[in-house]
Amino acid sequence: MNEDAIIAVRMPQPNVNDEEVTLVNWCVVDGGQAVEGQPLCEVETSKSVGEVPAPASGVVRQTARVGDIVAVGQIFAYVGPSIEAIDEYISSQEGWSPDDEVQQTREPPGATAGAIELARRYGIDPANVPATGKVRRSDVERFIARRGLTQPAGKPAAAPAPGNRLPPALADRVRDEGELSDHQSAIAEHLARTQARLVVAHAVMDASMEAATRWMNTKRQAGVITGPMPILLHAAAAAICSQPKLASFRLGRRVYRYRSIDIAYAARSSDGRLFTPVIRSVDNRGLDELASECGRLSMAVFRGQLEPADMSGSCLTISALSEHPVRLHVGLQNAYQSAILTAGAVHDELTLVDGKPAAIPTITLTLSYDHGLMDGWEAAAALEAARAAFEAIHD
Amino acid sequence: MIDGVRECLARALQLDAAVVSQISEATTAPDLPGWTSVAHLSLVLELEKTFGVTFANDEIVSMGSVAAILERLRAKTATMNDE
Numbered sequence: 017m018n019e020d021a022i023i024a025v026r027m028p029q030p031n032v033n034d035e036e037v038t039l040v041n042w043c044v045v046d047g048g049q050a051v052e053g054q055p056l057c058e059v060e061t062s063k064s065v066g067e068v069p070a071p072a073s074g075v076v077r078q079t080a081r082v083g084d085i086v087a088v089g090q091i092f093a094y095v096g097p098s099i100e101a102i103d104e105y106i107s108s109q110e111g112w113s114p115d116d117e118v119q120q121t122r123e124p125p126g127a128t129a130g131a132i133e134l135a136r137r138y139g140i141d142p143a144n145v146p147a148t149g150k151v152r153r154s155d156v157e158r159f160i161a162r163r164g165l166t167q168p169a170g171k172p173a174a175a176p177a178p179g180n181r182l183p184p185a186l187a188d189r190v191r192d193e194g195e196l197s198d199h200q201s202a203i204a205e206h207l208a209r210t211q212a213r214l215v216v217a218h219a220v221m222d223a224s225m226e227a228a229t230r231w232m233n234t235k236r237q238a239g240v241i242t243g244p245m246p247i248l249l250h251a252a253a254a255a256i257c258s259q260p261k262l263a264s265f266r267l268g269r270r271v272y273r274y275r276s277i278d279i280a281y282a283a284r285s286s287d288g289r290l291f292t293p294v295i296r297s298v299d300n301r302g303l304d305e306l307a308s309e310c311g312r313l314s315m316a317v318f319r320g321q322l323e324p325a326d327m328s329g330s331c332l333t334i335s336a337l338s339e340h341p342v343r344l345h346v347g348l349q350n351a352y353q354s355a356i357l358t359a360g361a362v363h364d365e366l367t368l369v370d371g372k373p374a375a376i377p378t379i380t381l382t383l384s385y386d387h388g389l390m391d392g393w394e395a396a397a398a399l400e401a402a403r404a405a406f407e408a409i410h411d
Numbered sequence: 412m413i414d415g416v417r418e419c420l421a422r423a424l425q426l427d428a429a430v431v432s433q434i435s436e437a438t439t440a441p442d443l444p445g446w447t448s449v450a451h452l453s454l455v456l457e458l459e460k461t462f463g464v465t466f467a468n469d470e471i472v473s474m475g476s477v478a479a480i481l482e483r484l485r486a487k488t489a490t491m492n493d494e
Contacts, residue, residue, distance in 0.1 A: 233441065235475075236439070236440045236441045236475055237439065237441060238475075239439060239440070239473055239474070239475040239476045239478075239479050240472055240473055240475055241440055241446070241447075241448050241451045241471075241472055241473075241474070241475040242448055242472065243447065243448035243449070245448075286452070286453070286456065307472060308469065308472050310448075310472075311448075311468070311469070311471055311472030312468040312469040312471075312472070313468075314448070314452060315452060315455065315468040315471050316468050318452040318453075318455075318456070319456075319468075321468075339447065339449050
């Protein structure tokens with residue numbers, strides 16, 4: 017870091033589904049010395065308590081207090097060469113003062129901090145945003161989209177961090193397409209951070225779709241709409257029962273295991289945002305119940321009505337691209353998980369049945385796991401358990 | 412009411428006119444290959460927008476036929492009329 021540089025520290029997204037966190041402890045006092053990479057504060061998410069490291073070494077100016085709810089992406093501290101230099105810098109920012117920032121982290125009744133932060137950027141009063149109950153960030157995003165609002169020109173965009181500057185040689189070869197949405201950016205940063213902690217390896221196995229197809233067709237004939245996700249959940253639970261390390265994760269040298277087989281699956285909202293609703297106690301539910309729960313949660317995702325409680329605390333994630341002709345689909349683990357099970361689309365595999373060639377509907381399962389926690393033999397055994405459960409379902 | 416359901420199915424499942432004209436109260440999900448679990452979510456929103464009703468998230472899974480949809484719509488619109 018340039019010794020004179022002042023860095024605005026924004027709240028990272030510790031979990032893909034968290035829009036806000038609670039600041040529970042400062043590890044460096046106001047005016048104290050932060051060390052790059054060492055804990056700056058502790059935050060509580062919907063899942064757990066974690067540390068936020070200092071992005072650089074220097075003097076810390078806190079702009080949020082313990083107990084504050086801080087939106088992801090919101091500035092909650094500055095790091096610079098001295099308190100005086102930081103305060104002078106802050107004062108130069110369009111009438112901003114530390115007290116203002118602290119005030120902004122207060123959550124007035126009726127809107128989440130994430131909603132307030134986004135509404136403020138667009139000059140919207142959260143009270144004017146239609147919502148069922150408390151105004152959430154997704155309500156504000158819908159409000160903005162429906163009115164075609166654009167972010168008002170204000171302060172010029174901050175200069176990109178050194179690692180994000182465009183190489184001069186590319187300046188004439190590329191076109192600036194603007195910024196990612198907050199949601200996209202948060203997911204990208206979240207996944208990049210999580211992947212940096214894992215030693216990712218993959219195991220791939222084909223599974224026959226014959227039994228699954230029969231089950232889905234039987235349900236459709238009975239007027240029940242379901243895809244393969246309930247069967248994948250059932251298979252993932254079988255894999256975890258076979259290899260409990262799939263429900264574990266590492267933090268440094270310490271290993272934690274989830275007490276319940278709660279499994280998330282990737283689903284998209286009607287405006288294309290990715291969410292991971294969680295089905296609880298998958299190992300204790302039958303396929304019909306899983307189908308019903310998938311339908312309920314998928315509809316909530318599609319409407320943008322998923323509650324934080326529906327997204328927290330899963331031990332593993334499933335992602336399926338059954339709507340696209342993708343055979344091999346490799347997923348990325350979510351925070352505080354070591355594995356993700358993915359499935360591609362159904363395709364026909366030519367095989368011999370009773371000595372005659374036959375086309376068998378097949379799905380390719382991929383288990384991406386943390387090789388720092390389990391080895392390839394264990395992963396293969398777990399995937400085999402998933403395949404066996406997937407192929408053995410019946411009404 | 413069934414004409415409105417046909418229009419909703421046409422939009423959500425992106426059906427052409429020839430297929431839409433064949434839709435009747437006896438049509439079920441297996442009759443329309445595009446009626447997948449993902450397309451079904453769009454269909455529910457289309458139905459809600461067209462008929463001014465709201466379905467509970469936990470009742471949509473069992474709406475996999477035109478008859479089931481009409482039954483739900485009739486029950487909801489009857490309740491609305493009573494009010």
